[in-house]
Amino acid sequence: MQLRYSFRLYPNGPQRSALARAFGCARVVYNDALRARETARAGGEAFPKTGDLSKLLITEAKKTEERAWLSGVSAVVLQQSLRDLDTAYKNFFDGLKGKRPRMGAPRFKSRKNNRQAVRFTANARWKITTGGDLSLPKIGDVRVKWSRALPSMPSTVTVVKDAAGRYFASFVVETDTEKLPETDAVVGCDLGLTHFAILSDGTKIDSPRFLRRAEKKLKKAQQNLSRKAKGSSNRAKARIKVARAHGAVADARREFHHQLSTKLIRDNQAVAVEDLAVKGLARTRMAKSVHDAGWSAFTAMLEYKAALYGRTFHRIGRFEPTSQVCSACGVKDGPKPLSVRTWTCGACGTVLDRDINAAVNVAKAAGLAVTACGARVRPGLVPAQREETGTHPKASRTSGSQAGISVL
DSSP states (O other), X not given: OEEEEEEEEEOOHHHHHHHHHHHHHHHHHHHHHHHHHHHHHHTTOOOOOHHHHHIIIIITGGGSSTTGGGGGSOHHHHHHHHHHHHHHHHHHHHHHTTSSOOOOOOOXXXXXXXXXXXXXXXXXXXXXXXXXXXXETTTEEEEEEOSSOOSSOOSOEEEEEOTTSXXXXXXXXXXXXXXXXXXXXXXXXXXXXXXXXEETXXXXXXXXXXXXXXXXXXXXXXXXXXXXXXXXXXXXXXXXXXXXXXXXXHHHHHHHHHHHHHHHHHHOSEEEEEOOOHHHHTTSTTHHHXXXXXXXXXXXXXXXXXXXXXXXXXXXXXTOOTTTBOTTTOOBOOOOOTTOOEEEOTTTOOEEEHHHHHHHHHHHHTTOOOOSGGGBOOOOEEOOOHHHHOOSTTOOOOSSOOSOEEOO
C-alpha cells in the first residue's frame, strides 16, 4: 500500500532562490510542451511524443540563447514536468471515456499559482544525509523537520511551496498493512453540521467549526489586503498573511480529521458511513458550513486507514432513507423536515433521536450487527424562554405547564 508522508522544509536564502529557479524552469517546459501539443492538435497533426518533446524542449533548448538558463536546474525536474503533462492528458481523456470523473483539459501554468512543485526521482541522486538534511541536486542540503520516521526508503521526493510560502517535502512510500487486534465493536457514523459525527452507540462529536471560529481574523486580514495597492510589496506581504491564516484553519481541520478517524478505526472492527452528495450541498445556503466540515476528506481518511490496519470500511448509498426508518422496528415513517430532531415511531412508539437513529440505520444498511438501543432517548425538560414562563406581573396565565417545554 502506498502512503504519502509530508515534512516541513526550511531552506535558507540561496536555497529558496534555487528552488524558485527550479519551479520556474519546470513551469516553462510544461507550458512549452502544452503549447506544442495544442498547436499540433489545432493543425490536425498527431500529438508530439514525450521523447520528441524532451529532445526539442530540453536538450536542444539548452543550446539556445533564449533557453540556456534551463541548464541551471536538474534535468530530472524538467523530465518530470513533461510526465506531469502526460498524466494531465491521460486523466482528461479517461474522463471523456468514462473511466474516471471528468476533469478539464490541461491548462497553462502561471508563476502566480498558489502551489508550486517539482519532483526528483532516483536518477537525480537526491539523498537524506546522515545529519538528517535533504540533499537535492543544484539546490543543496535543505533542513527538514522529521515528525516521524519513514517506513521505507522512497524513490522520489516532491518539493512543494504552498500559498503561505511554506516548503514541504512529500514522499510516496510503500508500506505494509498493520493488523490491529480484532474486536467485536462495529459502528455506524452519521455526519452532520451541528454535530460533526453521530455514532450508532449514541456518541455525539461536536463540530469544531474551524473556519467559523477564525472568520473574524480572516476578515481583518482580507480587509488589510484589499487596502494595499496592487503590485506593491505591502500587498504581497498582506497576501501571505491571508494565506497563512487560511493555512492554519486547514491544518487544524486536518489534524481533527486524523485524530477522529484513527480513533474510530482503532476502536472498531468495521465502520460504516453514508455517501453524501457534498457537491450538491456545497451549492446550497449551507455551503460554507459544508466546506468547513470537510466530510469528503474525513471519509477518505477512514477508508485508507481501514485498509492499512485491517479493518472493514463500508460506504452506503446516499439515497438510503436513514432518517425515515425506525431503527427499532424497521417501519418507514416518511420524510421529516430538518427542524424535527426527535420523533416518535407510529408503529412501535419508540422515541428516537433523529441523528442517532440515522447512525444506527447506516450501520444496519452496511450489514453491521448493531442494536437500536442507542437510538432511544428520553426527552427531558429545558428552561422555557422568558416570554413563555409567565413571570411578568401582568402576564396572562395560560393552560398547561409554563415551567418548561419538552425537547423538540
